Amino acid sequence: MSRIVYVNGEFLPEEDAKISIFDRGFLMADGVYEVTSVLNGKLVDYDGHLTRLERSLTALDMPEPEGMDALLEIHRELVKRNNLKEGGVYLQITRGAADRDFLYPEHPKPSLVMFTLAMTLKKSPKAEKGLKIISIEDQRWGRRDIKTVQLLYPSMGKMMAKDAGADDAWMVEDGFVTEGTSNNAYIVTRAGTIVTRQLSNDILHGITRAAVLRFAREAQMQVEERPFTMDEAKDAAEAFITSATTFVTGVVEIDGVTLGDGAPGPVSRRLREIYIEEAEKMAV
Incomplete structure (x- = not known):
């Protein structure tokens, strides 16, 4: 049909x-x-x-x-x-x-x-395996907080990632990560702090981002909203992305550098569990 x-x-x-x-x-x-x-x-x-x-x-x-x-x-x-x-x-x-x-x-x-x-959301194979990402220059317009249909450069970024044998790309501007091609980007420091860029015109104000950060704080996780560099990301204990269709998905490799043991880390796995549980309860 x-x-x-x-x-x-x-x-x-x-x-x-x-x-x-x-x-x-x-x-x-x-x-x-x-x-x-x-x-x-x-x-x-x-x-x-x-x-x-x-x-x-x-x-x-x-x-x-x-x-x-x-x-x-x-x-x-x-x-x-x-x-x-x-x-x-x-x-x-x-x-x-x-x-x-x-x-x-x-x-x-x-x-x-x-x-x-x-789409398969809860039992996503990529969430089980984790994502490999590359870094690319952020060449989008300045009002990324408006969710427009101007998606050519994010599409180009995903093709760059595919051609490099990766799953996605994180965009970098003035030395700092802005976000992924269709998601918000996070790292978890070796001290256990979740770091993600603060809200501004530079990134999309993710709906899943807001929910996940709220759940993280409720779970007594440390959260810091600030820019981070790719060097910080490569040295992180773990990393992950959030979006409406990926929920919370771990990142296991950045520009060829493996994070942790090469599998989604405990913070991203736990946040994914919490998000799915709460999303199912609150769905209308």
Whole structure:
């Protein structure tokens, strides 16, 4: 059976879904998105994703599309129609269709597109094995805190990692790690402190990041929010990433340097357990 998607007020088979070639998301990357994880048919951290979505729209002076008041119901209906038990729901809002112009259209009609993604989240093979990452220069624009569809450089970064025989890349700016291509980055010092870059325009304000740091502090783990270098990362006891679809996933190799015994460390494993347990309890 064909996947059912949502396009501007309609639930449609994916092969029948259409968007104008003049849509500014297509022409200008003038759009924002969110991905909400699904566990046991329920939405994880939905309120956090909605809050960040509204922040992104405000930052780009983009009006809300029709259907915003019913977003939770649309998410749930997509999950139901596609019988999705584990995976995610992708949501994208663009400024809509208009003649090609760098100036925003005066009376835009924003587009809202949503679809489901079937993925293995809890028993991820990569989480069991751990990730190998490389470092690359961060060449993105300056407002990384807005979750836009401008993902060309992160895509290039993932291809660089693949070509190097790695799983992903951490981006470096002015000597310090900003974040991964699609995730927030962390190290655990030899003293046991979790270190991750503080919130600013330089990184995405991860929804999973916020939850994981809260759980870490509740578990009496030491957390320090500051920039760290690749040399610090290579000398760390362990490292990990967080995102909506990876949860907490250990990093076992950085630029060819093996961390610890080459397996996900105890801090990342414990945080992954806590996050999944709490996510299942709080999912809507």
